[in-house]
Amino acid sequence: MEQPAVALVGAGQMGGALVRGWLAAIRKGGGLTLTVLEPNFDPALERELDAAGAVLNPMGGDAADVVVFAVKPQAFAEIAAAARRFIGPKTLVLSVMAGVTISVISRTLGVERVIRAMPNTPGQIGQGITAYVASSACAVADRELAEQLLEPLGYVENIPSERLMDVVTAVSGSxxxxxxxxxxxxxxxxxxxxxxxxxxxxxxxxxxxxxxxxxxxxxxxxxxxxxxxxxxxxxxxxxxxxxxxxxxxxxxxxxxxxxxxxxxxxxxxxxxxx
Ligand SMILES: NC(=O)c1ccc[n+]([C@@H]2O[C@H](COP(=O)([O-])OP(=O)(O)OC[C@H]3O[C@@H](n4cnc5c(N)ncnc54)[C@H](OP(=O)(O)O)[C@@H]3O)[C@@H](O)[C@H]2O)c1
Structure with a gap:
């Protein structure tokens, strides 16, 4: 995908680290088109996003190629309703929410292509490791795109089974x-x-x-x-x-x-x- 349309929901610690990395790619002339939903922007990040042409907190919105959820897990159900406008039949969902399973994300948003990732706090300085698992409906291209989007946090590791995310959480997450x-x-x-x-x-x-x-x-x-x-x-x-x-x-x-x-x-x- 040349310039995927990415919608980021939540630009706090993790979402902020991700989007700062994406901005660097956008400035180099490649990357993606970006929409960000965040009620409480860090002012410096907001200015950078604005300057890069990102769309911030739009009222409406079209289906994105990828919707990235970086909000607190307990807020997901409520936020999902507002984010549904970015979900279309071809949308890939990438989540960094701890503990929210692929089946919950699929059920809540009505999507089949879901990538669930577990980053860790050194990701805030690009020195983390993020393990991810992809739902069976995901294609190789989906995994490649998710890996590119997760790279600003540091290393990225594909995990073969969602069952193992509990161990990943216990090792690199915690x-x-x-x-x-x-x-x-x-x-x-x-x-x-x-x-x-x-x-x-x-x-x-x-x-x-x-x-x-x-x-x-x-x-x-x-x-x-x-x-x-x-x-x-x-x-x-x-x-x-x-x-x-x-x-x-x-x-x-x-x-x-x-x-x-x-x-x-x-x-x-x-x-x-x-
Ligand atoms: N930080 C970590 O090391 C880490 C590690 C592994 C996994 N994770 C996962 O990453 C996710 C994000 O964690 P975080 O530490 O980045 O949390 P965070 O700093 O609180 O970021 C979440 C952001 O989402 C925003 N938000 C709240 N309601 C929203 C809405 N309706 N629409 C859009 N954005 C909204 C929050 O704004 P307000 O502050 O105004 O509420 C906040 O800026 C969590 O699910 C967590 O489990 C984090």
């Missing part, structure tokens, strides 16, 4: 919180060992951020980078003996991910019944 918690508990441990709170926080924060950046930039596996810091009989090994012990990080993370996946299943079931 995962940034586990990493932030690591920075918090590392800082607390540093403070307990005698460091000033501010220094402890800076050391922990930059260690987590720097280790992540090193993993990205070198492309080396986490295992290989861990081994590079660990000399036999040294300080890191003493800590890893605790972290990799029977009650260490492995079993704790296994339980944490299982709990998050289970909660995602429960929320999905509740939402399907409403």
């Amino acid at each position: 995962g940034p919180a586990y990493v932030f918690l690591l920075a918090e508990v590392l800082a607390a441990a540093a403070e307990a060992e005698g460091l000033d709170r501010e220094i402890a926080s800076r050391l922990a924060r930059q260690t987590v951020a720097g280790a992540g950046a090193l993993m990205l930039q070198t492309g080396e596996s986490a295992t290989s980078l861990r081994k590079q810091v660990t000399s036999p009989g040294g300080t890191t090994e003493a800590a890893l003996d605790v972290l990799q012990g029977a009650e260490g990080l492995g079993p704790v993370m296994r339980r944490a991910v299982a709990a998050a996946a289970q909660r995602s299943r429960e929320l999905g079931r509740d939402a399907d019944q409403t």
